[in-house]
Amino acid sequence: MTDEKKSTSEWPLWEVFIRSKAGLDHKHAGSLHAADAAMAIENARDTYTRRMEGVSIWVVESKYIHASNPDESGALFEPANDKIYRHPTFYDLPDEVKHM
Amino acid sequence: MEGNPNNEIPNTKMKNALLNYTLSLADNASVMSHRLGEWCGHGPVLEQDIALTNISLDDIGQARSLYQYAAEQLNNMPTTEKTNLFSDMMLNAKIAAGENLDEDDLAYLRDAWDYRSLLLVEQPNKDWAYTIARSFYYDAFMQLFYKGLQNSKDDRLKGIAEKSLKEVTYHLRWSSEWIIRLGDGTDESHQKIQTAINDLWMYTGEMFKMTDTDKAMAVAGIGVDLAGLHKDWLNNIKNIFTQATLQLPTDIWMQDGGKEGHHSEHLGYILADMQFLQRTYPGLDW
Incomplete structure (x- = not known):
């Protein structure tokens, strides 16, 4: 089945x-398939909250999600590798400060 | 237990009525659950397969609570009062031997004429439209029914109603949306769901027909005045049919009998499926 045919005969994908x-x-x-947002929420309820996993559901049609390109991951993420000073690990904390 | 309204039920007749009433509700949930469960692995899409089996499991849960309650009622009856309640030999042998019954005995060891479920719920799945139409009629009724049963003077039924109402509210939402989707969908889906709601219409009257058991329970404040639910039910389904651009069926003739044990041949096949194992290997566990 071509992608074009698929898109008219199958429900869209939702995240x-x-x-x-x-x-x-x-x-x-x-993710799941559903005809529209109302059905997506119901399908999500049945598929992902059956074991009491949730108190609230968001759905968004997958085509509206824009993702970074894995081919660019070097340029996007590797420059952060040698910037350890961006982690707040070089401060001397007084003993009185808890939960840091 | 002091203060338990069950102890205030004065006589054998009332005890039998409560037992029959409980069994009738349990059988509806059990048969409906079985029908929806038949879709497992066959749903039109994975997500709806899961939706159906979720609903089926809700129904199983309701059936279990109700069968457990019915079994307790039976176990509290003197043997003389329960020797001729059922026609099944295996079940009667257990009763005669003084054995305590449990939920499984009542689900697996009663034959069709002892089942008090509605004719509607045993109707075959056929296709998606028939399955949706059957669920819709039933869910719209059960939502009103459980609302009423929340006021029951019987604490157990009241408790089961409170829990089940949440479940059936979702079931109704699901089946209503499908009625609207199919009715207001393509020409083919519209025609198929219209045919299904027309064909199943004649089984809807039984839901509101009050048997002697229903009347006795309603008068005692334990059960629900079924006839009184009809107007709201009709308004609710009319509203959905309007949104779905579907015609409300106009046939007046209604088929009943299920609540008094007169079933179509369909129930026999369901029970053969459900009961084969327990009848062939009594007491088998897993």
Whole structure:
């Protein structure tokens, strides 16, 4: 089946984000097919929250996600490798400061 | 237990009515669950396969709670009162031997004429449209029913109703959306769902028909006035059909009998599937 045919006969792909409990971030849980946003949320409920994984669902059609190019990962991410001073590990912390 | 309304049920007749009522609700959930479970691995898309089996598992959960309650009622009855309640030999042998019954005995060892489920729920899956139409009629009814049963004077039924209402509210949302999608979809989907809602229409009257058991339970404040639910049910499904551009069926003739054990041949096949193992290897566990 060509991509063009596929896109007219199959439901679009959606990315699903689940918040596991109040106060936490929505995290990517996976993807699924659905005809529209309402069905995507229901399908996400049935597919990704069956074991009490979530209290809130976000869905976004996959085509709206823009991703970085893996071929460019060298240029994008490697320059950070030798910048250890960007980690806050060079400060002397007083003992009184907890949870750092 | 002091204060438990079950102990206030005065006589054998009322005890039998409560038992039949509980079994009838359990059988609906169990047969519906089985029908939806038949889709497992055959759903039109993976996501809907999972949706159906989720709903099926909700129904199994409801059936279990209700069968457990029915088994407790039976176990609390003196043997003399329960020797002739069922027609099945294996079940009656257990009762005669004074054995305590459990949920599995009631699901697997009662034959079709002891099943008190609606004719609607045993109707075959056929295709997606029939499956959706059957669920929609049933879910729209059960949502109203469980709302009513939340006011039951029987604590157990009240508790089961409260838990189940949340489940069935989702089931109804799911089946309603499918009715709208198919009705307001393509010409083919519209025609298929219209045919399905027309064909299953004649099994909807039974949901509101009150048997002697239903009447006794409603009068006692334990059960729900089924006839009283009809108007709301009709309004609710009309509303969805309008959104779906579907015609409300107009046939007046209704088929009933399931609640009194008069079933179509379909239930026999379902029970053969469900009960084969327990009947061939009694007590088999896994």
